[in-house]
Amino acid sequence: MQKSESLELPQRPISMSLLLMAAVAVHLPLLLMKLPLKSYDTNFHIFFASHYLHHWFDPWNPKWYAGFSQTTYPPLPQQWVALVSHAVGLDLAYMAVQLAAILLLVVGVYRFAKLWVNPRAASIAALASIFLGSESFLVYSAGQLGTTAAAPIYLNALPFLFEWIRRGSWRSFVKASILFTAAAAAHHATLLFGSFFFALPVLALAFLDRENGVRVSTPAFLVRTLIITLAVGAAIAIVLLPFWIALIHYPVTQTPIPHPSRANYILSPQWGLNYFVVPYGALILALPFIFMRGSMVARLRPLLLGFWVAFLLGLGGTTPVGPILLGRAFDVLTMERFSYWATLLALPFVGALAAELFARYRARAAVSLAVLATFTCALAVGWTTYHPADAEDFDVGSAASWLNRDGHDQYRYVTLGFGNKISRLAMMTDAGSVDGEWNSGRMLPELTRYGGGPLTSSKYFGKPGLDALRAMLSHADHYGLKWVLVRDHYYDPLLSFAGWRPVDNLDEDTITIWSKDGVPPATPVNAPQMPPHWQGLMWGILPFGSSILAILVLLIPEKRQQEAQAKYRFASDEDRVPGRMVS
């Protein structure tokens, strides 16, 4: 009876306009509330954008680390923020770009999922992406604009890759190549790891499907794979050339900085909650289904394997997989992005599961899944309240005003106890700092030698952090470091014994400004790392240009496929055991 009922249900996909409206309804209010500003990295991205706003063609930013190159981080989302900020200001521009990324994700997940499951299940997967815990976690808690912008572009490129491999369509080749390049311009790590987790499964799927519909010979498959690999590789090499030059000349060899995403989530359950329960949410309940369905259906196995590896890496130090597969990169990368990719890879399964549950249990399934999705999204969004990036919110306006007056900005400064407010402060002041939040961009030996993070949070990095702080303070004269802005009296004894004196108080004595006498005014340092003008031009034109090109080529209409989608043997139509949903 149940089976006959399910056949009567509509199998049409949810319309894209409805999906986009749902995404807007869920995320637009949260973004208009500027919720991401409370996250770890949002202010960092806005700081980068503020530099592009004023110096589009000069990636040398003197405000952190006594000068550093922004070519060390792909610029695309930040440049879009800078551009949009002309109309609405930096904060709202960030929210607008983030919203665009969320909308792109809905489209990308639908298109990606349609490779694996039927259109209805794919549309449900797209709907699920709106409520995805890991997406909300990265947007509202981690503030990873680069990752959340690159992934949707990448997902949108994959169907074109599939089409190119399957049919040899040059339109698809061009679209895939340009979208992959734009994704790399948004976030390099997404492209690198996405190739393993997303592209390889799609290539495997194309290989498995080579006898299905339009036949593809194995040599043709290999040649097309090679062609697009070379083309995309060359395009990315050119578009991000200043990035590669910076990476080759100044590789990231600094002492690794601890990050709790590399903890064992069982031994450290608080981090398990943060990096596993919150990002996965109710998706945890679907894990058995993912493993079963992914194993049972042959053409889903590549997707399952991609998911599995990303899932294991996302568990951080809970398994030895991270150090084994990533080597030293395990101590450099943060692991929450792997969980994000794993959940994206899980969405086609989730779509299939939900479609089957809808077909079988109708309203009961709809209500249950809606509750679970809402709970997952709400937990990840609300997590910023229960686990805030900064324990205390405060305004850095007075500190910025102080630095900007009476010639104080002739000298450099460092903050202690400001958390990730240092990005906001750097945007508001003309003075330069020896600290910063972009660890891979720093070159000062006092910072790279010890394995501490930002100086402003030195104490949280234990001995390495305090060693770095002492090293920096001991070379204050060399860097023109005259001011230390202190919001945490933990550091007072060090400053006192090291020859610094309190000279002013701000914000009802919550901020004390310490000064060192006899420090000469700051002069430019790190000159060898300064990119030449031609690199600045490339950096200002090519990454942003790749996104413009991507938008333009997407306007080229696709040839109507002669081969109906129904000819594909979607996962939901094959190999299933009747009556076994989650088995």
Next chain:
Amino acid sequence: MNKGGLLAGMLGAATIGLVVIGTVWPVSSARAYAGGQGLLRSSSTPEAAVQNLGDQIRAQAWQRAYESLANKAQFTEPEFVGDLMGYYPNLRTYSGVDHVEVFPLHASDNDAEVQLKLYWSTVVGPSVSTRDLHVVRDGDHWVAEWPIVKRPVVPPQVIPVNYLRWDVIYRGPGDDWGTQDVESPHVRIVDMHPVQRAEGLVILGELLNEDVVPAYVSVTATLLGKDQTPFATEGSFDKISHLLLPKQVTPFLIQFPGASLSDVQSVRMTPFSTLVPASADPVIEIDNEHLNPAPGASLTGQLINQSGQVVNVAHVLGTFYDSTGHVVWIADQYVDSALLPQTPVPFEIHIPEDLARKVSSERTVVASYTAGGVS
């Protein structure tokens, strides 16, 4: 089971297996966040029991550490924490345990003596504290007894203070340090010479405030090469007492890690001074000083806070002279407990073995930090 079921089973089993491996034998980063331990840690030996206790102290898991003690009935958890961290803000307040080491001293079937070395990372540098723990067998495992040191009880008393104080009247409220239009206090380097050590070149010396006003001082040294071009500049940082009252002398030590004396033609010394308000309070008396010969050469003594306020952190700087009165070495120690009024606190400054033989006299100065007294 079909192929799909087998694959699902294998992936599931592999996942569980990898999680078990990662939990029983955690990778270094995971172990660091878990307080230095895996899931399965027993106290099957005296050393393991003390190591577990040390890991709990390192993770500041005070309750777990206290609950694991055999003699916890003799004191409360706050007393245990106070014994470790101090009852008043002190150097421990500004520190955390970086790592611990355990050394067996003596063992029998039912009890043992184990030394616990706590390597603290403090805001002013590393510090080590040592406790010898008695460990007793309790069934199939061992438990440590904490050698509690009870808080000193200071009797209520009135301490009259009568100290010198210098105030500075500025031109206006907008004045900043370093923009004063008054002459800097006169200071003079009264002794200076370089010493080659294994870790690099060290400049030792003494600075005198010749003026009748207090001075805030620092010293910078620049090494000049054979062609008279400067190739390294360093400052005295915290190896100096920055506040000098009139006619006071401070030692200073400037380190050039990796530098060699053979590359140096000359050294340019730049003393810096500026006028500051100051007071002679708190007065810290140095008592029972004693030069202990090698091996284990050191200067020991006691600090006694003569004022009525608690001194949170004290920095002892020892200057060691040879028989001709020249500076041989300068060494320092941050005292890890607060100085309560009239309560002696011991200090111990280590002297390098190779220099200890040359030392015939010493002079000690103390710099202090009082919380809330800086702004």
